[in-house]
Amino acid sequence: MSSNQGVVAQQPYINCIRKTLEAAMCLVNFPSQVVERHNKPEVEAQSSKELVLNPIIIARDADEKVLIESSVNSIRLSIKIRQLDDLDRHITKSFMDFLQRRANHYYILRRKPVCYQGTQYDLSLLITNENTDSMLKGKLVDWVIEFLQDINKELSYIKIQVGMRARVVAKEYFASFQS
Numbered sequence: 001m002s003s004n005q006g007v008v009a010q011q012p013y014i015n016c017i018r019k020t021l022e023a024a025m026c027l028v029n030f031p032s033q034v035v036e037r038h039n040k041p042e043v044e045a046q047s048s049k050e051l052v053l054n055p056i057i058i059a060r061d062a063d064e065k066v067l068i069e070s071s072v073n074s075i076r077l078s079i080k081i082r083q084l085d086d087l088d089r090h091i092t093k094s095f096m097d098f099l100q101r102r103a104n105h106y107y108i109l110r111r112k113p114v115c116y117q118g119t120q121y122d123l124s125l126l127i128t129n130e131n132t133d134s135m136l137k138g139k140l141v142d143w144v145i146e147f148l149q150d151i152n153k154e155l156s157y158i159k160i161q162v163g164m165r166a167r168v169v170a171k172e173y174f175a176s177f178q179s
Helices: 003-024 086-101 129-134 137-178
Strands: 056-061 064-070 074-080 123-128
Touching (some): 003 056, 123 137
């Protein structure tokens, strides 16, 4: 499958995520109903059930899905990346650890991914009303979509590079027996 066919096959999945994020992005400043002078993301705090909407799971297949949890003042987007073999799992874990160690450079990246209904997600983003007030909502959605697409491209590229390195190493190793 060429990369162009992969993009076309992924487009309905990406469009569904985009439309859902655009609809959920109507966040407002909402102080805590429990603690005075506190404004915590309700999707994280879960202090008032009436402020948290039902979570939405958008799945491309059983191995690749996105969980969107929204509340009155925040959205948590959790991403499960397709991992078909041990190499995919190792590359994904290493890459996600790399990103999570640098979470303070990405304002909306959480350090720890979410586990929801027995599914461990690989990466989580937290968008609060402060983010939507200081950034353009459309650009924020565009960045999230581009981030999703770039993660898949980057992981595929790393897997190809590992295969190329393994081929060169094997070639050199077997050449040493021929001399």
